[in-house]
Amino acid sequence: MRRTDPEGHGPVRYGPPLPDDGLPVLPELAAVLAAAAGRAESEPIGGGDALLEAACGYWGRRGLPTEPGQAVAGPGAPALLLALTFALGGDVLVPRPCAAWWAPYARLLGRPVFHVATPAESGGVPDPYALLETVRRVRAEGGDPRLLVLSVADDPTATVAPPEVLHETVEAATGEGLHLVSDETWRDTVHAPHDTVLVSPAEMLPERVTVVTDLAGAHLPPGWPAAIARFPAHDAGNGLHARVLDVLTALGARVAGPVALAAAYALAEPEPVTARIAATVRLHARVAAAAHTAAVKAGALARPPRAGRHLYIDLGPLRAGLSARGVGDAQDLEDHLAARLGMPAPGGHRFGDDLAALRVRLSTGPLLAGTDEERAECMSSPSPLELPHVQRALIHLKSVFDDLRDEAQRREPPR
Template sequence: MREEGGSPNLRVAACGYWRRRGLPTETAQVVPARSADLLLLALLAATPDRVYVPAPGPVRHLAQALLLGRAPHRLPTPAECGGVPDPFALLEAVRRDRAAGLRPGVLLLSVVDDPTGTVPPPELLHEVCEAAAGEGLVIVSDESLRDTSHDPHATVIVSPAEILHPNGADAEDVVVLTDPRAAPLPGAEGAEGPGAALARFPATARGEARAGAVRHVLDALDAHAGDARAVARALEEPVELRAEAEAAARAAGRHTGALSRAVAAAGGVCRPPQAGRHVYADLEPLRPQLAARGATDAATLEAALVVRLGTGVLGGHRFGDRPGALHVRLTAAAPAAPAPEHRDGHEALARVEAALADLTGHSSTGSRR
């Protein structure tokens, strides 16, 4: 068995990336894989028992658990954000599962949520992590979108591995995942050559054992990362790439902000996006108007918007949300240029405004301020 997958440069670059974010890391703690899906699949395969996920949540979190035949326990998110479950709902779910003879195992969460583009406040994340740790759950923290904050000075993003860090020791049961190609960041997304996703395991005996089990699964899948030089360079964060990444995140913030205003102007609601390039629209207040156009649930709403917009639309049912709810994720343009007047971004927003107006009977408004 290969003890460590991926090139040494990739693992060294990952160590530097995490150290700069307050997580001291050695190469033995880093496990790379060819893709985030394969890495998460290996991690869940090596960590048995019940999986808990906030819903709505990332498609791949649900997909990998279902692929292993382990239907995840979907938990409601708090009113203020996505990415984490309501801590009281988590505790109640774990206790009910134990009473039913099930063994709670893993909580999957995200420090930046896809689909909503929101960030759990540190105090809420702390409460969720304490609840999970108190119940003996392994916390898998997906931090792939951590570096896409629209305004880093206004949004505090922390890792469960920072929160559960007693007396300087490593958090015993927190595994951090990152997929450099998940974010619209220069140097990683769309780069030539093989990709890689990475997991950081605790520097403890239990963490070492879990990392070894994941490597065994990756061996069986032949899914270890190769010499992913573009990913390693992105993780090293040279000055020019970091400046481009920050400009791209600011531009995404402008466009998602305008997109959320367009949803509000049409009569829908959504949580204000703080990171990433998506908004999650709740069009339930517009049910009568949408029903008149044949959109009565998430799937038919998605279909109606795909006809009008093409790609960039996914119904809430794909994220584990209630299929009957009129929820949809909309994607803002990811402009290559940071200027707010970027033509492609304005055209994409205008198409969204026109589609919502057509479906709801509202006139398009000037949300591109």
């Protein structure tokens, strides 16, 4: 029997976490958390006033005016998506591939999940024609599709969907009566914000879109779980807001008190937070670009990363070389690359992709790994890719890809 490691893999016990930034915690943020360590009272279900007001300010600065009655906070985006899925009912539609944590919560509730193909230029948002076809097929087979989950700035593909593609998909979803959940965890990590137009579906269809943002995307360390959700205004969202609070109450899903204060501080976006986010985005954009270049030069396929701290690579062109090493599917690829690279390399099947496809998501955070001093130096160096520990990591990554290319070339039949 293969792959029997007790905690290593599997659809239940193993799920790739959100890519972290690989950097020390912002000192000002750590100070807020430390000052709140003596706080004994519990944060209310759905978030206290200070946290919800900060969330409203955050959305308002992004063109989404929000009242506190439209907002909810929870201990991470998974808890909020679980509550939303339960509250909305029906079947769930997601793009292929999609964030690894989206589908398990629907399946946990016994809700069917249907994957929809994405357009060639980006992931995260289903192709509108494929969406219409999938909805009609599901209904013809007796299903009840009600919820579409999408992400404009995407995990795992690290792409940003163009507004015109998003608009067509939103129109298609509206015509079919779907409610949309827009996962905007990575919206503040766009690599070239002056050259990239990012539009939230909630700007296009405010009455049918709920926005969910996990603060581990840009504002908080992953070990401090907190997320916020923005519901449609007035009657369109009041009932859903109430049902979600009911579910969070049943789960006891509160944000920890000290974390709530840190989250409110981060969402207010004082200068230390905004400067840190901007510097982190610049750093990871450079590392992601270097990793993308290494993969593509070796013959792999990958869209250029435009957001986040990761990239999604298709090693199908190197299948001959991988087959010679016993790699036949995405799980084999995950095992092989994780061992060779010494870092997590979740296969595409973790994100709803075809198991037979040789695709993998790599995170840039592990390429910055080192001592606390070395990681801090990444933030201040004008040439972070030339720092010895980062350079070593990138050279190793390139050598692994080059070895696979060379092996594939040796296996090619003579012409």
